[in-house]
Amino acid sequence: MSDKEQKSAYGLGRAARLNLSLEMLNEMANTGRxxxxxxxxxxxxxxxxLERRDRRDLENRVRSVLLHYRRLLWWLKKIKLEPTMRAMLLADMILSENADIPQLEKLCNGARNRMDMLRKEEIAALKRLLGKEIxxxxxxxxxxxxxxxxxxxxxxxxxxxTFxxxxxxxxxxxxxxxxxxTLHTTPEEAQQSLASQGFKTEPCPMSPIGLRQSDAGGPILSETDAFRQGWIEVQDEGSQLVALFAGAKKGMQVVDFCAGAGGKTLAIAAQMQNSGHLVACDVHSKRLSRAxxxxxxxxxxxxxxxxxxxxYDKWVKKSRGKFDRVLIDAPCSGTGTWRRNPDSKWSKDETDLSELVALQADIIKSANRLVKSGxxxxxxxxxxxxxxxxxxIENFLKENDKFTLVKAKTVWEENFETPYPCANEDYLRLSPHTNGCDGFFACVLEKK
Known part of the structure; x- marks a missing residue:
């Protein structure tokens, strides 16, 4: 799209945004981004x-197709329509928004910044979806x-x-x-500051340092004083809990081994009251730069x-046995974050999963060397x-008798005042259905 076309896109209204949604979906499909x-x-x-409501509309439309992806494929097969992103987008509008054929024809008229006109075979197939549910x-x-x-x-x-x-x-x-x-403020003060600017939140049910947005209205987060002053960071409650679960204390030596852009690093640093020594490691320089x-x-x-x-970087060998806490936030399939990243379901396969499992085992094998006795x-x-x-964890413990599993319930009670949120006392397992946050797993191993 040329600069001139970009600037005029919003002026064309809903039809232009629909066309942009299709461009985005095609780019994801063609590039894997x-x-x-x-x-x-x-x-x-x-x-x-684009105004704020336009960005929201575009994101919601793209997300809707990805959230309904497999069901849309099922319907397209049933009505014998080629499973393109265009077909999926149009089918989703009928099945999820009760759009009718005249509405789609009006939106898809082939003009600039609009989708191509509906073909006869498309119309015939899409008519079979009218009145149906997803x-x-x-x-x-x-x-x-x-x-x-x-x-x-x-x-x-x-x-x-409960699958x-x-x-x-x-x-x-x-x-x-x-x-x-918490280095700069309290949850109560942060909530009050946000509320004074029309950004409404409520305390997270489990995290003592978490706020949850309760109203989609108000200003953009980055425009609030609380964000500009470094009082708050975007972080799912489950991720906050994992960082606190590490139990890092003031004066400790701590490693965040797969730190990425530093989400959990920030939480741990505040937990340590900005004292001691915290090391954020990663193999990706761009992520560490963002950190x-x-x-x-x-x-x-x-x-x-x-x-x-x-x-197995040399730094790990040189730093053997020096740290009180070593957090391994391992690269994974991300199945617990499908609410936020529905596209990740369809960008992986069995081979990717096998490679991730092997990588995780390697990371544990290397990073465990950093832990000191106790x-x-x-x-x-x-x-x-x-x-x-x-x-x-079971495989690691079979091969390494220097570590023992500490019950997750015990660790929780050491670090939180709220009731332990899981049925399994050995491992912390969080999920959207059970806990209302992203899905996470965490466990603690103590070195003898």
Whole structure:
């Protein structure tokens, strides 16, 4: 799209936004880029043309297609329409928004910044969807639950009889959660500051340092004083809980081994009251660069960033046995974050999962060397699959008798005043259906 066309896109209204939605979906399908990256790229290019409600409309429309992806494929097969992103977008408008053919013809008239006109065969096929709902009794559990084949066995093993309910929750709209930077303020003060500018929140049910947006109205978060002053960070409640679960204390030596852009690093630094020594490691320089900006804005001074060449970097060997806490927020399939990243379901397969499981095992094998005697290693993922979680820990403990499992309930009671939120006392397992936050797994191993 040319600069001139970009600037005029919003002026063309709903039809132009529908066309932009299709462009975004096609880019994801053709390049494999994640939804967030594609949306951000388009929004930057169109920042002078799009208002807040337009960005929301575009994101919701793209997200709707991805959330209904497998069911839309089922319907397109049933009506014998080629499963293109265009067909999926049009079918979703009928099945999810009760759009009719005249409405679609008006939106798809072939003009500039509009989708091509509907073809006769498209009209004939789409008419068969009128009056239908997105769900159909003939759909299998996997289709209705929007579960990809590569994850189905693991999720059924994890959830058993509640599989359908858990998967349905993973297809709902995610919450907007924020972590309060306790180095600068309290949750109460942050909430009051946000409220004074029309940004309404309420305390998160489990995290003592979390706020959850209760009203979609008000200003953009980045325009609030609380955000500009480094009082709050965007972070799902589940992620906050994992960071606090590490139990880092003032004066400790701590490593965030897979720190990425520093979300949990920031929370741990505040937990340590900006004292001791916190090391944020990662193999991706760009992610660590983003962490630098966030650390500065939050006023963090006790953190060192270390770029690793690989999982077995020489720094790990040199730092053997020096740390009280080692958090491994391991790369994973991200099944627990499908509410936020529905596209990730369809961008992976069995081979990707196998590679991730092998990588996780390597990371544990390397990072455990950093733990001192009496120290703890915290292993966490945002996955809900047993092979990335319990089975990883069981396999590690079989081969390493220097560590013992500390019950998750015990660790929770050491760090939180709220009741333990899980049925399993050995492992912390959070999910949208059970806990209302993203899906996470965490466990604690203590070195003898």
């Amino acid at each position: 994640p939804m967030d990256a594609v949306l951000s790229s388009y929004f930057r290019h169109l920042q002078d043309a 769900n159909h009794p003939d759909m299998s559990d996997a289709v209705q639950s929007e579960c990809p084949d590569w994850a189905q066995a693991g999720l059924k093993k994890a959830f058993g009889e 359908t309910e858990e998967l349905a929750a993973l297809a709902t709209k995610s919450t907007s959660d924020y972590r309060v930077n 630098k900006v966030r650390l500065k804005r939050a006023g963090i001074v006790n953190t060192q960033r270390v770029l690793l060449e690989n999982t 120290g703890r290693m915290i292993y966490a993922t945002c996955s809900l699959l047993p092979e990335e979680n319990e089975e990883q």
